[in-house]
Amino acid sequence: MTTNDDQLLIKAIQNGDTKAYAQIVNRYKDLVYTLALRMLKHREEAEEVAQDTFVKVFRSLNKFKGDSKFSTWIYRVTYNTCLDRIKKNKKHINDVAIDEFTINKLETIDNALDNLIKEEKHTLIKKCIHMLPEDSSALITLFYFEELTLEEISKIINLEANTVKVKLFRARKKLAVILEQYLEPQNSMNYGK
Secondary structure (H helix, E strand, O other): OOOHHHHHHHHHHHOOOHHHHHHHHHHHHHHHHHHHHHHHOOHHHHHHHHHHHHHHHHHOHHHOOOOOOHHHHHHHHHHHHHHHHHHHHHHHOOOOOHHHHHHHHHHHHHHHHHHHHHHHHHHHHHHHHHHOOHHHHHHHHHHHHOOOOHHHHHHHHOOOHHHHHHHHHHHHHHHHHHHHHHHHHHHHHHHOO
16 A cells, blocks of 8 residues: 555665655654654664664565555554664663662763863963973972972972972962963953953
Protein backbone atom coordinates (compact mmCIF):
# COMPACT_ATOMS: atom_id res chain seq x y z
CA MET A 1 0.00 0.00 0.00
CA THR A 2 3.02 2.26 -0.34
CA THR A 3 2.55 5.39 -2.32
CA ASN A 4 3.91 5.23 -5.82
CA ASP A 5 6.36 8.05 -5.07
CA ASP A 6 7.92 6.13 -2.14
CA GLN A 7 8.18 2.99 -4.29
CA LEU A 8 10.06 4.93 -6.97
CA LEU A 9 12.43 6.36 -4.39
CA ILE A 10 13.02 2.92 -2.84
CA LYS A 11 13.90 1.44 -6.24
CA ALA A 12 16.20 4.37 -6.96
CA ILE A 13 17.96 3.86 -3.62
CA GLN A 14 18.38 0.16 -4.31
CA ASN A 15 19.97 1.14 -7.63
CA GLY A 16 22.49 3.33 -5.77
CA ASP A 17 20.86 6.77 -6.08
CA THR A 18 22.02 8.65 -2.98
CA LYS A 19 19.83 11.66 -3.82
CA ALA A 20 16.77 9.43 -3.55
CA TYR A 21 17.92 8.34 -0.10
CA ALA A 22 18.35 11.99 0.90
CA GLN A 23 14.76 12.61 -0.22
CA ILE A 24 13.51 9.73 1.95
CA VAL A 25 15.44 11.09 4.94
CA ASN A 26 14.14 14.60 4.32
CA ARG A 27 10.58 13.36 3.93
CA TYR A 28 10.50 11.28 7.13
CA LYS A 29 13.06 12.95 9.44
CA ASP A 30 10.45 14.91 11.40
CA LEU A 31 8.25 11.85 11.87
CA VAL A 32 11.20 9.77 13.12
CA TYR A 33 12.61 12.45 15.39
CA THR A 34 9.22 13.30 16.93
CA LEU A 35 8.49 9.68 17.79
CA ALA A 36 12.00 9.19 19.21
CA LEU A 37 11.74 12.35 21.29
CA ARG A 38 8.36 11.35 22.71
CA MET A 39 9.62 7.91 23.65
CA LEU A 40 13.05 8.86 24.97
CA LYS A 41 12.27 12.35 26.34
CA HIS A 42 15.82 13.51 25.67
CA ARG A 43 16.82 15.51 22.61
CA GLU A 44 20.36 14.12 22.14
CA GLU A 45 19.13 10.56 22.54
CA ALA A 46 16.32 11.21 20.05
CA GLU A 47 18.79 12.64 17.52
CA GLU A 48 21.02 9.57 17.87
CA VAL A 49 18.07 7.21 17.50
CA ALA A 50 16.87 9.11 14.43
CA GLN A 51 20.29 8.65 12.84
CA ASP A 52 20.37 4.98 13.82
CA THR A 53 16.88 4.54 12.38
CA PHE A 54 17.85 5.90 8.98
CA VAL A 55 20.96 3.70 8.91
CA LYS A 56 18.73 0.68 9.68
CA VAL A 57 16.20 1.77 7.06
CA PHE A 58 18.96 2.01 4.45
CA ARG A 59 20.41 -1.39 5.35
CA SER A 60 16.99 -3.09 5.55
CA LEU A 61 15.31 -1.48 2.57
CA ASN A 62 15.21 -4.82 0.77
CA LYS A 63 13.14 -6.24 3.67
CA PHE A 64 10.35 -3.73 3.07
CA LYS A 65 7.67 -5.72 1.23
CA GLY A 66 5.19 -2.97 0.56
CA ASP A 67 2.23 -4.58 2.39
CA SER A 68 1.87 -1.38 4.43
CA LYS A 69 2.67 2.25 3.95
CA PHE A 70 6.36 3.06 3.90
CA SER A 71 5.77 5.60 6.69
CA THR A 72 4.29 2.81 8.85
CA TRP A 73 7.38 0.68 8.27
CA ILE A 74 9.70 3.60 9.18
CA TYR A 75 7.60 4.21 12.29
CA ARG A 76 8.07 0.56 13.24
CA VAL A 77 11.85 0.71 12.74
CA THR A 78 11.98 3.91 14.82
CA TYR A 79 9.84 2.39 17.56
CA ASN A 80 12.03 -0.72 17.80
CA THR A 81 15.21 1.35 17.77
CA CYS A 82 13.81 3.43 20.64
CA LEU A 83 12.94 0.28 22.59
CA ASP A 84 16.50 -0.98 22.09
CA ARG A 85 17.87 2.32 23.39
CA ILE A 86 15.52 2.25 26.41
CA LYS A 87 16.62 -1.30 27.26
CA LYS A 88 20.26 -0.28 26.91
CA ASN A 89 19.71 2.74 29.17
CA LYS A 90 17.89 0.67 31.81
CA LYS A 91 20.96 -1.53 32.15
CA HIS A 92 22.93 1.53 33.22
CA ILE A 93 20.27 3.38 35.20
CA ASN A 94 21.46 1.99 38.53
CA ASP A 95 25.13 2.60 37.88
CA VAL A 96 25.02 5.96 39.65
CA ALA A 97 22.44 7.06 42.19
CA ILE A 98 20.36 10.01 41.02
CA ASP A 99 21.29 12.10 44.09
CA GLU A 100 24.95 11.31 43.60
CA PHE A 101 24.72 12.17 39.91
CA THR A 102 23.07 15.50 40.66
CA ILE A 103 25.57 16.36 43.40
CA ASN A 104 28.49 15.35 41.17
CA LYS A 105 27.09 17.37 38.30
CA LEU A 106 26.58 20.43 40.51
CA GLU A 107 30.10 20.06 41.94
CA THR A 108 31.48 19.79 38.42
CA ILE A 109 29.66 22.95 37.36
CA ASP A 110 30.78 24.77 40.52
CA ASN A 111 34.38 23.66 39.98
CA ALA A 112 34.26 24.77 36.36
CA LEU A 113 32.92 28.20 37.36
CA ASP A 114 35.50 28.53 40.15
CA ASN A 115 38.27 27.60 37.73
CA LEU A 116 36.98 30.10 35.19
CA ILE A 117 36.89 32.87 37.80
CA LYS A 118 40.37 31.95 39.03
CA GLU A 119 41.64 31.93 35.45
CA GLU A 120 40.11 35.35 34.75
CA LYS A 121 41.60 36.77 37.96
CA HIS A 122 44.96 35.20 37.16
CA THR A 123 44.91 36.67 33.66
CA LEU A 124 43.93 40.11 34.97
CA ILE A 125 46.67 40.08 37.62
CA LYS A 126 49.28 38.98 35.06
CA LYS A 127 48.16 41.75 32.74
CA CYS A 128 48.50 44.31 35.54
CA ILE A 129 51.87 42.91 36.66
CA HIS A 130 53.06 43.35 33.08
CA MET A 131 52.31 47.10 33.47
CA LEU A 132 54.62 47.39 36.50
CA PRO A 133 58.26 48.46 36.21
CA GLU A 134 60.54 45.46 35.58
CA ASP A 135 62.00 45.26 39.12
CA SER A 136 58.54 45.37 40.75
CA SER A 137 57.18 42.84 38.29
CA ALA A 138 60.08 40.49 39.03
CA LEU A 139 59.62 40.75 42.79
CA ILE A 140 55.87 40.02 42.63
CA THR A 141 56.46 37.10 40.27
CA LEU A 142 59.20 35.56 42.44
CA PHE A 143 57.29 35.99 45.68
CA TYR A 144 53.71 35.11 44.63
CA PHE A 145 54.00 32.94 41.55
CA GLU A 146 57.29 31.18 42.22
CA GLU A 147 56.57 31.21 45.99
CA LEU A 148 60.13 32.02 46.98
CA THR A 149 60.93 33.31 50.45
CA LEU A 150 62.29 36.80 51.08
CA GLU A 151 65.69 35.27 51.85
CA GLU A 152 65.72 33.34 48.56
CA ILE A 153 64.74 36.48 46.63
CA SER A 154 67.41 38.52 48.44
CA LYS A 155 70.07 36.06 47.26
CA ILE A 156 68.74 36.21 43.68
CA ILE A 157 68.66 40.01 43.39
CA ASN A 158 71.60 40.60 45.76
CA LEU A 159 69.79 42.81 48.30
CA GLU A 160 69.11 42.49 52.04
CA ALA A 161 65.91 40.61 52.96
CA ASN A 162 64.51 43.74 54.67
CA THR A 163 65.12 45.78 51.52
CA VAL A 164 63.36 43.11 49.47
CA LYS A 165 60.45 43.29 51.90
CA VAL A 166 60.16 47.07 51.46
CA LYS A 167 60.47 46.83 47.66
CA LEU A 168 57.84 44.06 47.62
CA PHE A 169 55.50 46.25 49.70
CA ARG A 170 55.93 49.13 47.23
CA ALA A 171 55.42 46.79 44.27
CA ARG A 172 52.14 45.56 45.80
CA LYS A 173 50.97 49.16 46.28
CA LYS A 174 51.76 49.95 42.62
CA LEU A 175 49.94 46.79 41.57
CA ALA A 176 46.92 47.74 43.69
CA VAL A 177 46.74 51.15 41.98
CA ILE A 178 46.90 49.55 38.52
CA LEU A 179 44.27 46.96 39.45
CA GLU A 180 42.01 49.67 40.85
CA GLN A 181 42.32 51.73 37.66
CA TYR A 182 41.65 48.66 35.56
CA LEU A 183 38.61 47.58 37.58
CA GLU A 184 37.10 51.04 38.08
CA PRO A 185 35.13 51.10 34.77
CA GLN A 186 33.73 47.65 35.59
CA ASN A 187 32.76 48.70 39.14
CA SER A 188 30.95 51.79 37.90
CA MET A 189 29.12 49.66 35.38
CA ASN A 190 28.18 47.08 38.01
CA TYR A 191 27.24 49.49 40.77
CA GLY A 192 25.78 52.34 38.77
CA LYS A 193 28.53 54.87 39.58
